[in-house]
Structures are given as structure tokens and as C-alpha cells.
Amino acid sequence: MRFYAGTGERTGEGIAVRWEHIDFDAKVARMEGNFVRTKADGAKINDGKSENAQRDVVLADWLVTLLLKRRTRIAAERGVAPEALTGWIFPNSKGGLREASNLRRDWRAFRVRHGLGDWFTPRTFRRTVATVLTDALPARYASDLLGHSRVSQTTDTYVGRKAPSRRAAEVLEVLGGDLKEGSKGAS
DSSP: OOOHHOOOOOHHHHHOGGGGGEEETEEEEEEEEEEEEETTEEEEEOOOOSSSOOOEEOOHHHHHHHHHHHHHHHHHHHHHTTTOSSSSSSTTTTTOOOOOOHHHHHHHHHHHHHTOOOOOHHHHHHHHHHHOOOOOOOOHHHHHHHOSSSSSHIIHHHHHHSSSHHHHHHHHHHGGGGGOOSTOOOO
């Protein structure tokens, strides 16, 4: 779950990440595709949902630390050096490609453990990441991280705007100039 908190990735994108897609020195994950299951082809990794789906995603320091610890633990279990570890970062129990239904099961268990309602899904978590980012940065940053081809996709669909923010008023203070209550020209 923390990987999704640190990246805001789509469920299938997180499933499709491999160890060889992570550059720990640069603190970047390369999103190479998206897990999908179709009747015709079964489980596979496609090229992604949008033209920007294949992209580099910068990783927060805490997420790099988490992934390094995971890599060290899994490498020790497999008897290989951490740097030599390849394959899915979040595999199924046999080391293969994880099914989205198994990830949803894990989300349900996480919700129960933490007393969260049914509203807490990978999609709502993705929306939360978009909102947190756009509260601190221009929407372009969130759009790039989430792999949206248009900034408007991020702002119109993903960013929650039900709670008013003082930030707009703080920014508009520059337009007040010398106007102070009681000063000449104040109205």
C-alpha cells in the first residue's frame, strides 16, 4: 500500500513494476506498462493506459528506503545479492505476476486492520495522492507523476476540492499592496 502512497500509480502499473525498473541511485522507477487481464489474452502487461503511461516516476526518500529493505529481504530469501534481484517487486506467492484481484483482497485486509471503510480503494488512494500534490505544487507535477496525457484529466477527475484552502487567499495578498484597513484608498 505504501508504494501506491509514494507514487499514486494505477493498480496495474504497481503490479507491473520490476526490480530492474528501479534506479536506486537516481531514486526513479520506470513505469513500463500496466497489468491487464482479458478474455482473449489472459494476464499480460500492456503498454499502458495513455500516451504518457511509460514514464519515469521519481521516488520519495522514504519509499526508496522501503524498497531497499524489501529488496534486501527478498534477495536473502532467494539466496542472491540484492543488486542481482530481478522480477516483480510485488509478485504472487509463487514469484509470478500478481493478479489484480489478489491486490484488491490485500486492500480489503488493510482496510479492516486500520478501520477504514469501503471507500478506501486504490482509485481513491490515487486521487488522494493527486490532491496532496496539487495542494503543494502546480498540477503539471501531479499529472506527470500519474501518467496523464492532459493536466485537465488530473484536475477535473482526480483532485478533490471540497475543502476550501487558505492558500488562494494567501497568494492574493500580493494584490492588496499597500492597502491597509483605514489607509487612504482602502475600500
